[in-house]
Amino acid sequence: MRITVVGAGAIGGFLACKLHAAGHDVSVVARGATLEAIRAQGLQLHSGDDLLIARLHATANPDELGVQDVVIFAVKAPALPSAVINTKALIGPNTVVVPAINGLPWWYFLQTTHALSGLRLQAVDPGGVIEQGVPSDAVIGCVVFPSCAVLSPGVIKHMSGSKIVFGEPAGGLSARVEAITTVFLDAGFDAQADQNIREQIWLKLLGNACFNPVSLLVGCATDAMIDDPFLHALCVDMMAELLELGRQLGISPEIDPTQRIAITRKLGTVKTSMLQDVEGHKPVEIEAILGALMAVADQVGAPMPRTRTVYALARMRAKTLGLLPG
Template identity: 75%
Template sequence: MKITVVGAGAIGGFLACKLFAAGHDISVIARGATLHVIREQGLRLHTGNDLVIAPLRATSEPKELGIQDVVIFAVKAPALPAAVDAAKALIGQQTLVIPALNGLPWWYFLKSNSALSGTRLKAVDPDGMIERSVPTDAIIGCVVFPSCRVESPGVVRHMSGSKIVFGEPGGGSSSRISEVADVFLRAGFDAHAHENIREEIWLKLLGNACFNPVSLLVSCATDEMIDDPNLNTLFVEMMSELLELGNRLGISPKIDPLQRIAITRKLGKVKTSMLQDVEGHKHVEIEAILGALISVADLAGAPMARTRTVYALARMRAKTLGLLPE
């Protein structure tokens, strides 16, 4: 397949290298030092004891690549509007668009048949530009669970996990979801087609909405936070609030807070993406991960006292560090 990955960071680089090694025609949209290194040395992925070197096509100009079979967005939320606007040249009538993003995606309620159906998440897509630029019918819902980090420009290390879940934004099954999942399965991912992708997104969000902002506040990896009794209690309480909000919306992942926390604890010492951004002096995804959730809670009439407190503290911390996008 002809696939372009927009963003060659931790997750984008991981996906691009694995798909390239599986024989697909892969291009990446990158810029700066990352673009230069990929052009000179290829994109490099360290996974276990293996090194994958992918001498793929890299450019900062999407229009050079033409229409693609699949476009994967793997950028941080603050960069998404500009990335989507530039990538319009890649998207044709038959192109599938896979947003591999943290937090609630802009399309989350656009095709749902449940509470808040049709709601645009202004914290993610304030003026509707993303919604206008990407045909909703082209979207493949996606949840990426692996942990990766960028060691240097153009060099990615896969830390743990290979699970990726795909689904129709409106729910149900389809041949295109099965075909996409099979492409990723054959590329070595633990890929699954799911009939309720919105539930899977909420399942991942249980962790992201807790571990990411708290790591921003305390500068600790997940194992240290989870092993602290006070923070562990906080995570249980926040996840309980998120599960209750999900129930109001008809979203009920079959898991309790202790089970969800245990999943992350088994991964060992993991630096959250938000902590990595703080250490790299990059804009953090506080709005996509927590701001969007708070706006949904407002619409649903959910109090979520602990989650709102963590959001307020983490947002101010990001602001004082100069890492809050304008």
């Protein structure tokens, strides 16, 4: 299977290495020091005591790759619109597009008949650039749960987890979802097909919307946040607000805040992606993770006072650090 992973950072590098090791024709779209490192020494993945080196094709010019069977977007939300524009040559009439991204994806309300059907998330897709560049019927929803980090350009550390969930944006199962799930299962992932991928996205968002922006503000890993009684209480309250918002949208993951927090605590010391971006002085995904949520809350009149406060503080913190896109 011809697969291109757009973005060779923590998650993109993790996915590309394992899919390449499973025998697929995998290419990565990268740039700068990452591109140079992959060309010189291969894409490297450290997982436990194992080192996997994938000597795959890496390029900054997607046009040279041609139409792919699968295109995986694994870039941060601020970079996604430009990534889509630059990779149009990869997407043909039968290409499957898998957005392995954080936050609410641009397609979240576009193919549902439930609440807010047709809502376009400007915080995620300003001007509709992504929607115009990616055919809606090409998309398979995806939720990536593993925790990874970039040790240096082209060198990835897999810290925990292997669960990846796939599903049709409109709900239900399909042959293509089953097929992509099998591809990832064979590559060693805990891959699952789910009839309600929107609910799985909301489940991950419960953690991302709390731990990411709070870590930006306080500068510590998830275990320290959870073990602090005041921050623990804040996360419980934020998750309760998110679950209530979900219920208003007809999205009800069978979990409560205490259970969701316990899942993250079991992972030990984890630096959130947003904290990693702050430390690497890279643009943060505050709008995709919380800005889009606030826009949704406005649509249904949900007050969400704690979440709005954290959003305001984290957004200004990102702005003063020069890490707020746009």
